Amino acid sequence: MSDRKTLQIKQISAHPGPIPGLGVQRDLEVCKLVDTTTCIGCKACEVACVEWNDMPFAETTFDNTYQTMPETRWNFWNLIKFNEHQREDGTIQWLMRKDQCMHCADPGCLRACPADGAIVQYANGIVDFNQENCIGCEFCVSGCPYNIPKFNKETKKVYKCTLCSDRVGQGLEPACIKACPTGCLKFGSKEDMKMIAESRAAQLREHFGYENAGVYDPQSIGGTHVIYVLHDATQPELYGGLPKNPQIPWSYTVWKWLFKPVLGAFSMLGLVGVLLHYVTVGPRRPQPEPPKKED
């Protein structure tokens, strides 16, 4: 973007050789990297999220796990999902995954939304809800492959993680990233995060015996702006139901953008039809009709 380049150095007085950094441009797209293999489940990110977004602390629900509550809420956008997975050799693996909005490149919520301006996707990849334009129909809830948007019954609006768009806009990292003590959360450009994630996955494969370690960045929705490093990328479902192949329902893609306008226009043929009938065939009158005036 041109405004970002205004202070980029173009010429240097009396400088021999190439100008350092000339033409260099940062990747526009941001990304949050969650390395589930180094997450210790401390929930600092949960607290940071609640604090930064100024939410009253939500009541927790105990369900015999370490999880704060079963799923995210309208005022609780960041939740570590705890899963105890028994491996084939009988050992237990404790899986922790930070669940939040994935900021899909092809967002199902945005496709499903009928309200002008209620959901926007920024050029940096953040998908944000504008509650002042939200009509509370909850179509986004069924359009989302990750069950993220949550409805507030009192305000009749839907809320979700903003990837701290307010912070990112000011050049800061999201609150959850800032709070993470192990460095399992990273934030940067999509390109960089992808590279770090891939090298970490390779490390896990080569040095730690996680043969299936890999990066979760599902291409069925064009990739996401939150990516995971998983011990076993072939089974993302183990991590609190992360879909392997997330899909946007057909009703919000083909139906909404093709059949709706086409069939809607088709029903207008009813109007055209009756008007044509009136001017060509003419009305059917009660019989006998009075005689026509003779010329």
Next chain:
Amino acid sequence: MPTAVERFDDKARAAFDRIGRNEVYQGELQRHRVYTRFLHWMVAVFFFLSLFSGFGIYLPWLFRWFTPLFGGGPLSRALHPWFGVLFVFFFALQALNWLKPMSWTKADSAWMRRLRSTISGEEKLDPPDTGFFNAGQKVQFWEIVIGCVVYLITGIILWAGARTFGPIAVAFSYILHDISAIIMLGGIFIHMYLSTIGEPGTFQAMTRGAVSEAWAWTFHPAWYKEVTGRDPRRAYEEARQRMEAGRSK
């Protein structure tokens, strides 16, 4: 022994006849009484309120055009289900009221086979066995009955949303709700056309409640015979001859 539905209908008809007026002039026949007309217009009002409040949510390109009519997007979304419930409610009463005259007969199947010549205007008079409602009206009636059932089921699912019924149910309901609306939207044009300029003399059946005898023997001959006891074709012939005589004078 009348059924409970018939007893309810009779009571409602009697009550509404005390409130409203039926104006039937000489040479006319009573077609719809006050209760039926009241239900029809209630259905019509809530149909259009539902239609227009739904338009904005139906297509993104219509959002800015139709939601201001109802005070904006959130209010459109909040009102639409209630308009829909009232539409279905009044139509349900209408359906009880009309269940009997709307039952399908052999004459209706024959009527449908002659649809082409009716539309093309070749058939000036409807077949003599056409009763109180013709097959076209019955098709529309039953389409709305089915449509209302679809509206109600899918509407409740959409109303309560994915947090109650799950995303799959909502995604399916969304499509079925649309299909039902598209069919009814196409049908309403035909209904409005035929009841006004398409078949002149029809509209007063839903305002004053009466139609001319000529209208009755032309469009609903079997019903004409039932209420007057006269043969519709002979009545027509006599009227034609009277008209001829008047012309030759």
